[in-house]
Structures are given as C-alpha cells and as structure tokens.
Amino acid sequence: MPPGQYVTQGFPVLSAGPTPHTPLAEWTFSIRRGGDTLKSWTWEEFQALPANTVTADIHCVTRWTKLGTMWRGVSVDTLLNQVAHDAPYVLAFSDGGYTSNLPVNDVTGGQAWVVSGYDGEPLPAEHGGPARLLVPHLYFWKSAKWVRGLELLDHDEPGFWETYGYHIYGDPWREQRYAGDRPGRSPG
C-alpha cells in the first residue's frame, strides 16, 4: 500500500462537474498534435481493437485505495503505435473539459489503457464510461474519466487538477499529492 492510503471495499465517485453522456454514435477517440488530428477511431472501430483484461490496485489522492480492480480496454501502446511521433508528453482530454497530463513514458510499455469495461460489465458513466484512461501506477485523477483522446506535446502542460495545486506527476508511492511535494520518480 502506498503511504497515507486506506483500503475501501466501495468504489467512491468524485467528480468536479456534471457527468457527460455522449452517445456512442458521436463518440470518437483521437490522437492530436498541434491542432492536427493524427488518428481517430469511432466507437465501433475502437471496440474492434485488440483488448486486454487488466487487474490493478488504484489509489485516489483523497486517500482511498481499491485493491484488485478488473478492467477491460485497449493498451495505449496499441493506440500510439498507429501514429509516428517523438513527443515526450501527452495531455489526456475528456468530455466536459477535464484534462490530465502524463509523460509518454508513463502511458507506454504496458502501463496505461483506455478502458470501456469494469468488472465484466460496460464501464458505468459515473466511473468514466463509455471509456476512461487507466494509469494505475499514478494517483487516480490522472486516469481521466470520459476520455476522448490524447494530445501529444513537446512539453509538460498541467491538466485540470495540476492547475489547481495538485502534483504535476502524482506518484502515490512517493506521496506526490500537491505541487511541491517530494520530487522524483520511483525506480522502475
């Protein structure tokens, strides 16, 4: 368990705004760079991509940890492999305007997924459905709900909570909750 966390059996719902309900017929997932859309998938196309089942512990900065959560989705490796790029950072963007920033090295190498299934069922809207980012090794605010794409960036750009004083990287094992908390990355 990361320091300062407690285990919950429930699945708390925390949102900074209303829950969007985008119809699947209008849903797309896009990879963008500098205003250009490099690649975009419709819901049907996205569902046809190879998917994995992922079991992971998730850690919310509000101090709850949920062990052994089971998700189904597409590896971000699968998505980024379909565009040529050398960007070091991404900004995940969501319906409703939410964003979260991540180094590319943290969303590749089998560390991040775009998931549309939870516990054997379609992902409920309150937990970020139809699809959310899943980056379980960072605090869960990084795992943007209602995600609609990734913007490739040359520089690290604070997302929603990072703009409001939360940590730019958010490693739970180093308790990087707020801006200025202990810098650095956990090894491996």
Add this chain to the structure above:
Amino acid sequence: MAGTAIRGRSTWQVARVSSVTRETDAVRTIGLEVPEWPGHRVGQHLDIRLTAEDGYTAERSYAIAAVDGEPVAVTVERLEDGEVSPYLTGELCAGDELERRGPIGRWFVWDTSDGGPLLLIAGGSGIVPLRAILRHRQRSGGDVPVRLLYSSRNPGRCHLPSRA
C-alpha cells in the same frame, strides 16, 4: 513571496490547539494557532497529521470551518471505528500540538466574486465547508441567493441547530 506560498501549502508545520468546542456529541470544532497563516478561501481544507510515540503517523483532510480573518479552525465528526477522529474529538485538548499543512484546494471554493445563485448540498460532515461559505456570504453582505439541502443520520451527528 512565491516561495513562501509554496512552502506554506506543501510543508508540515506544528500548530497548537487553542480551543476545542463541542458542537454535538460527535462533533468538535478545533481552533488552531497557526503562525504565518497565508489566508484561505472558504471551501479549502487542511491536512492534519498525528504521530504516535512509536513513530506511526496518520493523516487526514478536514475542511476549514473558519472564514478568512477568523482564527483557523477545523470541524471534525467522530467515526466510531475511525483511527484519527476519535482522538481529535475525544482526547485532544487546548495546548496540544499537532501537524498541519494547507490551506489546500483551489477548485471547491467560493468567493463573492463568483456570484450565484448557489445550491449547496451536503450530508454529515460535508456541511463544514458549506457553513463556511454561508458565513462568508453573510459577512460580506452579499445578496447572492442560496439554498442549502442538508442530511444527517441522527440528531447527534447533525452539525446544524435543529431550527437553523
């Protein structure tokens, strides 16, 4: 000054308990003497850290009950099986010391310039930051329309007077 602001937000500092006020059987408001308080906005919270004699630490977040300009205070409701709140609401006394950091949080806040109307909804101890918002609105003489919906499990846990 920017460095000072960052340090104030992110580092732990000792605060002396100036008062413990009984709100209900299960609820206490804890006044804190905080040197170099940077000021805060209603809706923000503090992180509180307790350290046992054997070095074990526990941290929790509590909403700031005070309006900016008042002595810093947090309101804590006891959870019977809790690790921290039974101590804060049952054993803590004026003169004790604990560690805090904050104020923290810049999203769930309200100021008169944000306007309204406001619909505030809380259950249990979730009322604490909303009471601060209500008092801030009242003190600043604002006429922003506001409606509060509040639910508590029983009278002993109700943070508001029964005829508030």
